[in-house]
Amino acid sequence: MENVSAFRAFVEDACRRAGVDESVCFDLKLAVDEACSNLVVHGYKGRQPGPIGVSFAREGDEIVIIITDHAPPFHPDDAPLPRLDAPASERRPGGLGWHMIKQLVDRLEYDSDTENGNRLRMVKKVVPLQNG
Amino acid sequence: MRIVVEKRGRVAVVSVEGSVDGTTAGELTAALHGQVSGGARDLVIDIAGVDYMSSAGLRALLETVKEARKQGGDLRPAAARPEVLRVLDLSGFTSILQVFPDVDSAVASFPA
DSSP: OHHHHHHHHHHHHHHHHHTOOHHHHHHHHHHHHHHHHHIIIIITTTSOOOOEEEEEEEETTEEEEEEEEOSSOOOGGGSOOOOTTSOGGGOOSSOOHHHHHHHHSSEEEEEEETTTEEEEEEEEEOOOOOOO | OEEEEEEETTEEEEEEEEEESTTTHHHHHHHHHHHHHTTOOEEEEEEEEEEEEOHHHHHHHHHHHHHHHHTTOEEEEESOOHHHHHHHHHTTHHHHSOOBSSHHHHHHTSOO
8 A cells, every 4th residue: 555655646746847737636546546446456356466557658648547456357347336325324435446536537548458457548638737 | 644533512522634535434434333332322533634535434424324314313514625525525425414514513503
């Protein structure tokens, strides 16, 4: 989990360099935290902890973050939908990570192959950089 | 993360500063549960100093509110920053928790 904090610090630093405003930066840090925490808690559960890679790029008016791992594949579409309208007594802890990621970014793409492992691509639109 | 507990009448005000994430949520859960098991079932969590909260923090709140309500009490967050309030909102927690703009109104919301 300490590594997840390091990924968050990486995203914060990259956001600053890319001129991304603080609220977008908060969303991206949270999305990366949730995705990586899921890998630590679920993806690599019961096996040797494997590598997790996080890359950050600004492509025009989009921020593209790619998270790579070698855990068993888990497609975001397969994540169960949390019952957000259920009363507290019926709410289950957990299950919120993917729901939040889907709210925090504009686009998610996922692919997986035996050689390169899994690749989650998260895209968020940002305000274009101002000239001058 | 830093946690300070202060009693205001029957209400325990738990003030939290820093980031509530996968590394710190366990400590927060322990502190909140310690209050409930020690008999303080009416809890306000002052999160003015929380600059970051992930779903791990939400789990700490959910587990505590369930426990507090079982005892006839409640857990009421107060003074959330806009980003943290948004996390509570996105996760549907603003519909299961009574959220207050400041600590005083949260404390006053409990019966004297």
